[in-house]
Amino acid sequence: MDDSAVSAERVRSGDARAAARLISMIEREDPSRLAVLKALHAYGGKAHVVGITGPPGAGKSTLTDKLVGDLRGRGRRVAVIAVDPSSPFTGGAILGDRIRMQRHATDDGVYIRSLATRGHLGGLSRAAGEAVRVLDAAGYDDVIIETVGVGQSEVDIVRIADTVVLVSVPGLGDDIQAIKAGVMEIGDVFCVNKADKDGAERVVREIRAMLETAVLNGAATRFTPLFEARSALRGADGSAPAATPNPGSTEQGAFHHIAAQAPGHPNLEIPPVVTTVAETGEGIARLVDEIKAHEAALAATGFLRSRREANLAWELGRGAAQRVLSELERDESREALTELARSVLDRDIDYYDALDALEDAMTRTRRAVTTA
Amino acid sequence: MERTIRVLVAKPGLDGHDRGAKVIARALRDAGMEVIYTGLRQTPEQIVSAAVQEDVDVVAMSILSGAHNHLFPRVTELLKEKGVDDMLVIGGGVIPDDDIPGLKAAGIAAVFTPGSPTGDIIEFIKKNLKRKA
Known part of the structure; x- marks a missing residue:
């Protein structure tokens, strides 16, 4: 098949x-992808985008496999994007999630x-965002993104996914790992996999304690705005939360179900912490229920829209910055940069004047291009 | 941007281990290729479907069990059925010399038997890609 097909x-x-093929064209930033992506644009925005992230060896791929099976059982079409690291030295990669x-x-x-x-840092590849849009427009109901095994700062996934599942496992380290900033703050649904292993109970307790403390401290987390939007909504119509958790069947049910109550703090809501044994399928249905309850809560609060707005605004900013960088990498720009550097070194102008001059020049070039 | 070569490494049939396939996968990776590894006991249907979804340039298969005369041509046949004509298909494993001409006639571009230097495989791939970089 030719690319033009x-x-x-x-x-x-x-x-x-x-x-x-379109995703390959995105990966190598082929300009001919743009016409197709533009034509697909009108059909997007329907898929539920779910991120699966966590440390290496947490069982993300096996979990993803089981999630796909469960979602298929619910009649949904599912796409998976599985990201693995490239070698920084050779550029090669072994992509083994598919096994x-x-x-x-x-x-x-x-x-x-x-x-x-x-070469992209942050836990995803640069093509991931556009690839998600392709699969969304292609009509998949759920798009699951499995990130590389993350450490403590690879948090790109929050900019793409509607729902982030943070996977932990027993045996990774002491409880200080759970209170460090970074990946632990980005979950909407928490999953403790390999729950049949020693120490799983402790991991659940530590995650819950971390989440409770975050709420009590009023810390800005990924889940707090949703909880706030939800209580505002409840306040508006004066209704109390549903008494019985009933996943996904009604808005109230979904609302109630999304957050576990913190033990010791009956009114404190924290995101659900689900235990699974992905190898055997144990806990998978519950995990899918929680993922879907989160989607329902996002939709009911209008927060799905605001989350996507914020993410897209961020992505547009990054896209614009990328364009500027590309412009600066052109030969003419390099010459202009060298000129300015000389002037700064000769003390003719200062560093900030040079930046201003550069910005002016770029604006002028862009005007010239748009009016031409 | 330079095109990265994507290779699907697959083990069709019922072989019990995949040490050789992993050595090849690693060598291709070190040569700068992206290797999608699918693991043991794959049917030709699974291999072809994965190759299409992953949009690979090369399908590299290895068989030790002796089922190559059936399984390798089945893969090229399925690719043809799907209208895929731009993937390079190569094979390897324990394959008698007498079987190689038949496999080549069935669309397996090259067959690498035990002892083939990995460098030869890499060079063959780079020279014989059907999609041009």
């Missing part, structure tokens, strides 16, 4: 080859794509 129609019709998911390979309702980070 890739069209929005083919992607929309569920042609896996066309979607796959655990191959049973879905021949299911037409499942699309799985492995991406290498290709």
Whole structure:
């Protein structure tokens, strides 16, 4: 198949080859991808984008495999983007997440794509955002993104996913790991996998304690704005939260179900902490219930929209910055930069005047381009 | 931007181990390629479907069990059925010399038997890609 044969129609019709090729074009930043992406734009915004993140060896791939199975059982079409690191030295990569998911390979309702980070830090590849938009427009109901094994600062996933599942496992370290800033703050749903191993109970307790403390301290977390939006909504119509948790069946049920109550603080709401044994499938249905309850709560509060707004604003900013960087990498720009550097070194102008001059020059160039 | 070569490394059939395939996967990675590894006991249908979804340039298969005359051509056949004509398909493993011409006729571009230097495989891939970089 020639790249020029890739069209929005083919992607929309569920042609896996066309979607796959388009994602490759995105990966190498091929300008001819843009026409297709633009044509697909109108169809996007429907998929529930779920991020699966956590440290290496937490069982993210096995968990993703089981989530796909469960969601298929609920009649949903599912796409997976699995990211693994590229070697910083050779650029090569072994993308092995798929090994655990191959049973879905021949299911037409499942699309799985492995991406290498290709030098991008943050736990995803640069193509991930556009790839999600392709699979969303292609009509997959759920798009699951499995990040690389993260440490304490790879948090790109929060900019792409509607719902982030943070996966932990027993045996990773002492409880100080749980209170460090970084990845622990980004979960909407928390999952303790390999729950049949020693120490799982303790990990659950530590995560709950961390979440409770964050709420009590009024810390800004990913989940707090949703909880606030929800209580505002409750206050508006004066209704109390539903008494019985009933996942997903009504808005109230979904509301109530999304957050676990903190033991010792009956009115304190924290995100759910679900235990799973992905290998056997134990706890998977509950995890999917919580993921879907989170989506329902996002939708009911209007927070889905505001989260996507914030994410898109951030992404647009990054996109604009990328354009500026590309412009600065052109030969003419390099010459201008060298000129300015000389003037600064000769003490003719100062560093900040040089920056201003540069900004003026770039604005003028852009005007010239747009009016030409 | 330079095109990164993507390779699907797969083990069709019922082989009990995949040490050789992992050595190849590692060598290709060290040569700067992206290797999608699918693991043991894959059906030709699974291999072809994964190759399409991953949009690979190369499908590299290894068989030790003796089922190569059936499974390798089945993969090229399925690719043809799906209209895929731009993937390079290569094979390796314990394969008698007498079987190689038949496999080549069935669309397996090269067959690498035990003892093949990994450098030869890398060079072959780079020279014979059907999609041009």
